[in-house]
Amino acid sequence: MQFYADNAGLFWDAFLTTLGMSVLAGLLAVVLGTLLAAFRVSPILPLRGLATFYVETFRNTPLTVVFFFIIFGLPQIDFVIGFFPGSVLAVGLYTAAFVCEAVRSGINSVSPGQAEAARALGLTFGQSLRQVVLPQAFRTVVPPLGNVLIAMVKNTSIAAGFSVSELSSLLPRLVNANAGELVLVLVGVVACYMVITLPAALALNRIERRVAILR
Amino acid sequence: MTSQTAGGPLVQLTGVNKWFGDLHVLQDIDLGIDRGEVVVVIGPSGSGKSTLCRTINRLESIQQGEISIDGEKLPEEGKALARLRSDVGMVFQSFNLFAHKTILQNVTLAPTRVRRQSKAQAEQRARELLERVGVSAQADKYPAQLSGGQQQRVAIARALAMDPKVMLFDEPTSALDPEMINEVLDVMVGLARDGMTMIVVTHEMGFARKAANRVVFMDGGRIVEAADPETFFTAPRSDRARDFLSKILNH
Numbered sequence: 001m002q003f004y005a006d007n008a009g010l011f012w013d014a015f016l017t018t019l020g021m022s023v024l025a026g027l028l029a030v031v032l033g034t035l036l037a038a039f040r041v042s043p044i045l046p047l048r049g050l051a052t053f054y055v056e057t058f059r060n061t062p063l064t065v066v067f068f069f070i071i072f073g074l075p076q077i078d079f080v081i082g083f084f085p086g087s088v089l090a091v092g093l094y095t096a097a098f099v100c101e102a103v104r105s106g107i108n109s110v111s112p113g114q115a116e117a118a119r120a121l122g123l124t125f126g127q128s129l130r131q132v133v134l135p136q137a138f139r140t141v142v143p144p145l146g147n148v149l150i151a152m153v154k155n156t157s158i159a160a161g162f163s164v165s166e167l168s169s170l171l172p173r174l175v176n177a178n179a180g181e182l183v184l185v186l187v188g189v190v191a192c193y194m195v196i197t198l199p200a201a202l203a204l205n206r207i208e209r210r211v212a213i214l215r
Numbered sequence: 216m217t218s219q220t221a222g223g224p225l226v227q228l229t230g231v232n233k234w235f236g237d238l239h240v241l242q243d244i245d246l247g248i249d250r251g252e253v254v255v256v257i258g259p260s261g262s263g264k265s266t267l268c269r270t271i272n273r274l275e276s277i278q279q280g281e282i283s284i285d286g287e288k289l290p291e292e293g294k295a296l297a298r299l300r301s302d303v304g305m306v307f308q309s310f311n312l313f314a315h316k317t318i319l320q321n322v323t324l325a326p327t328r329v330r331r332q333s334k335a336q337a338e339q340r341a342r343e344l345l346e347r348v349g350v351s352a353q354a355d356k357y358p359a360q361l362s363g364g365q366q367q368r369v370a371i372a373r374a375l376a377m378d379p380k381v382m383l384f385d386e387p388t389s390a391l392d393p394e395m396i397n398e399v400l401d402v403m404v405g406l407a408r409d410g411m412t413m414i415v416v417t418h419e420m421g422f423a424r425k426a427a428n429r430v431v432f433m434d435g436g437r438i439v440e441a442a443d444p445e446t447f448f449t450a451p452r453s454d455r456a457r458d459f460l461s462k463i464l465n466h
Binding site for chain 1: 272274292293294297298299300301302303304305307309311312313314315324325328329370373374377
């Protein structure tokens with residue numbers, strides 16, 4: 001316990017950094033991913049093409065490469081971004097591709113008759129998506145979306161390689177300084193991640209139960 | 216706008232052709248439906264009658280020909296099409312009530328979102344319509360809690376809430392248990408008596424006799440014959456219609 005008491009400040013700062021990255025990147029990923037999913041089912045071919053291109057690009061690129069591109073690549077075209085915002089952007093953009101596919105699977109699970117009825121009433125494509133299809137799609141999307149977001153929290157650890165003092169960056173730092181306390185360092189870091197992911201998983205379970213619908 | 220077109224048919228299909236791949240599902244369809252007219256479309260399955268119904272609000276596109284409603288040609292896509300659809304009510308075989316919304320919300324969604332009515336105004340009208348179709352007690356339930364017959368009556372109320380110029384019924388009773396068919400047909404007969412323009416695809420010959428002004432018989436993607444119900448059921452002109460009627464009426 002003395003070890004944790006001595007390093008509480010370090011743990012706390014790293015925890016807040018990881019939490020901040022997770023929340024910001026998660027918001028970006030959910031908003032952008034939903035928008036991309038709407039594009040992918042839209043009747044407008046260029047939007048479909050654009051979204052498909054985006055998803056295939058980010059889904060098939062290692063996250064580390066996305067980090068490199070944003071943090072070291074973008075300054076080449078005079079767009080300099082800090083390590084923390086750059087990491088949020090990298091994780092958010094990358095995860096959006098997976099959110100898109102999860103939401104799209106939810107959209108496909110909604111019976112086509114629902115959208116037909118909405119369109120037959122005179123709702124525009126956007127209105128029928130927002131009012132009828134997406135609210136039902138999200139209900140089936142909660143479990144896969146949970147997977148994507150939990151994976152995302154853990155993916156923020158790559159930011160350790162890009163000068164962000166988040167949880168995983170504690171490992172080399174603390175182990176170097178306290179060679180005898182390796183197990184305590186590992187347990188502490190893992191526990192901090194779980195403080196983020198377990199309540200998130202629990203919250204998603206509750207949401208899943210609350211939005212369950214009769215069909 | 217309306218005065219200019221008031222003379223012609225409300226719905227006009229001219230030289231309509233549609234293919235699903237190689238399958239020629241609608242062949243040279245010419246059909247005009249007048250204001251207040253009730254047209255029942257019958258025919259064997261695969262004859263193209265549902266497809267015909269669905270082309271009228273462009274849930275199915277057509278490759279050739281022209282469809283106009285109230286003198287206005289059907290737009291291809293976008294806002295103009297949405298606006299035109301808002302004037303065309305549709306009732307589906309599988310009800311298609313919005314599963315995540317209550318009965319009342321199902322009926323008020325389009326009036327508030329498309330017609331920009333206030334919530335109070337739309338709810339008052341929705342309750343009147345639910346009363347009219349006999350499901351006002353279910354207003355706060357969800358669709359899955361209702362019987363098929365109740366759901367279909369809600370679907371009719373949902374379409375009526377937009378004050379449509381014409382109502383399309385695509386086999387509205389085909390998914391219902393037998394004891395629920397009449398409660399839906401009664402609502403439809405009431406609508407017909409009130410002067411609603413209706414195009415009804417159905418196998419309910421009793422409804423055709425009772426409420427239709429004209430029966431259109433389709434087979435193989437063509438309109439084979441069209442006549443008033445009495446003439447059609449007692450003295451069909453075509454062999455195909457005679458054959459079809461003999462198969463469905465003798466049970």
